Amino acid sequence: MNSPILITGASRRVGLELAISLAQAGHTIVSASRSISPHSAHPNIVQFQADLQQEEDRLALIEHLTSNYDGLRAIIHNASLWLDDGLENLNTMFKLHVEAPYHLNLALGEQLAKLEKSDIIHICDETSSRGSKSHIAYAATKAALQNMVLSFAEKYAPAIRVNAILPGLLILKENSDEEYRRRTLKKALLEFEPGAQPLIEAVSYLLNTQYSTGSSVVINGGRHLKKGVTRD
Template sequence: MNKTILVTGASQRVGLELALQLAQAGYTVISASRTLMPTSPHPDILQFQADLTLEQDRLALIEYIASNHGGLRAIIHNASLWLDDSLENLNIMFKLHVEAPYHLNQALGQYLARPEKADIIHICDDTSSRGSKSHIAYAATKAALQNMVLSFAEKYAPNIRVNAILPGLLILKPDSTEDYRQQTLKKALLQFEPGAAPLIEAVFYLLEARYTTGNSIVINGGRHLKKGMSSE
């Protein structure tokens, strides 16, 4: 069974923790990120430098996989940017959140089709389905990423399962003030900072699930049940 998984945006924070957990579970992880770590954190994490907003970098990544790996067990689209609203930032996030996953799913489908079971997992966002008044462009591009799950699930069934994970707050930024931290935690029913664990658990579930495709797993601590809370 092929054990190679492509994870985008895996050089820091949640993506890095996910890559480490996958490597420790016996997978070979291709970590495709804009920046390389000085050394790989695990022998089975193979670093590939790529700015996925650029077509030429994506083509180089596709060629690398075609030349060095006989197939793929999964693609996990984790690369993400959370930028303020502007036309320029909308275009950047569209390229990363929509164009890049679309391109890679299309180009690498033949390599995913080789194992008996393969997975494509889109890491979207809790705002994908509810919007965000303060980050309209981010929410819109993540919503497009979530919608593509439906089309690719139908296109690649039955051997390739395609699903989404919609996380809410996982890890606050290091420079967050205590006031911001408390206000943010209060938006959920489960008022604590969970770290990367919920997303990693969801990924491992989907890698094992055999009757799930075209679906979204929401891990937001019950934010959708908080009455009277406006979108971010």
């Protein structure tokens, strides 16, 4: 059956590495992002340009998937924006972190259900379960994304498994100075920059496990246990 994995926000950083890893493992990937990435040139990756904040772009993506494929193996909601607090930014992040996954999960449920086992994976954030005083809107919208895992898991069981991944810092900001690197890495018990591999491993686990739905996998290097470090 011609049933790809849809990954949103897969044109750069962790999302790009995840898409390439799954493509190299033999999966067909539909990468839905605002921009086309030259780094995504792989025979198993189909790039679909879409601004997922916009309903018309989501509808075009849904039409593409339902018209060109027999089913859908998985949806991985990776698209994310980390913006400062403010009403306009709250609305922007709500559209991307909550409205878009909600819309796609509902509209593509029948495509997912065509397979004996399929998955929806919400890439949330470790702040979605603990909050963040400096990024309240970001943490709140990621918390809503995490909460939807529970509802969709119940709605779509047993064939469609719905789970969340809660990463901490995986890749440092580009052009970050040494003081930022030192301060940021010390927030976790495992004080190193892990890259995309922990997320790739967590996704692989969820795609292959038979007995997990409505659950959250935390990959934050023990950040929640670190004492005496200022939380963000």
